[in-house]
Amino acid sequence: MEFKLNLSGVAFDLGHTIDSGQAFRWELRGEWWHGVLPAGAVKVRQEEDSLECVTSSEEVTPHYLREYFRIDDDLDRVYSAIMKDDHVAEAIQRYYGLRLIRQDTWECLVSFVVATNTNIPRIKGMISRVCERFGAKGDFLGVPYALFPTAEALAGASEEELKGCGLGYRARFVKAVAERVWSGGVDLGELRLMDYERAKDLLTDRLLGEKTLLGIGRKAADCILLFSCDKDSAFPIDVWMARVLAKYYPGVLGEELAEKLRSHASGATRLSGGDYERISAAMRGYFGEYAGYAQQYLFHDARMGRLE
């Protein structure tokens, strides 16, 4: 199936959107980005005023991709809301059109369990191998692809098989999460309907006495909520964001929290759970309802080498 999405008058930058560390199943081949979504494989290319799309399935409709790339978000509104200082302003200027992606929650959940304490290239490799090993196979333009595995498939996998995909100690967490989701112990669809705090409590297992969503802490939960549940105020803090915040936002956070961020960024200490929440909440208060958008621009800017 082939179609074009009309982008006239729409701020959208495909490359920065896909390559900003939100989604891990995209690959640039020549001038086309190739990806696999729950509904099928796609390749997309941005032109002047449109997005050229080729898809493997009738299910990957124009509407489907508009939802995935959040084309209907009013970026002008977002920008005016988060434009609080020169640093975001410069990042917005550099990556103008970068959008948050609306991913499948299950895929996003597993992705950010896998993403703990490793780097983005390796995350892509691990997820790719898990998909090839456990996902349903298809063929798109003569090239094989694999869908993201179902919760059933990963719950049925052994820890050893998952380790064989290079997951290391994360194998145990992925299996535990898959078992919990497959057994119906958590309804991922309802996360989108909850407010941020309640959804985060549910993801981090603060509602039940027992921790069964292993591998999902505060940061992973924030990523899942931001990238797949429309919680645009979520403000994940990883080591990159710790550096950014320590360097540019001590005035917002206060010297005490800024010092803790510096120590965390340098690897000397870690953020306590309380400090993580205090910092994240302060940035949410500063940037407002689209704080997660600000975070994504600052994160991408740092990874692009803008920190020095």
Place this chain on the structure above:
DNA sequence: TCCCAGGCTCAAC
């Protein structure tokens, strides 16, 4: 080779 990476679990305070 060592260092680092979109951190988290677990035990002990």
Place this chain on the structure above:
DNA sequence: GTTGAGCATGGG
């Protein structure tokens, strides 16, 4: 609620 140790792996 905090803190410290331990953790698998591969890219740079």
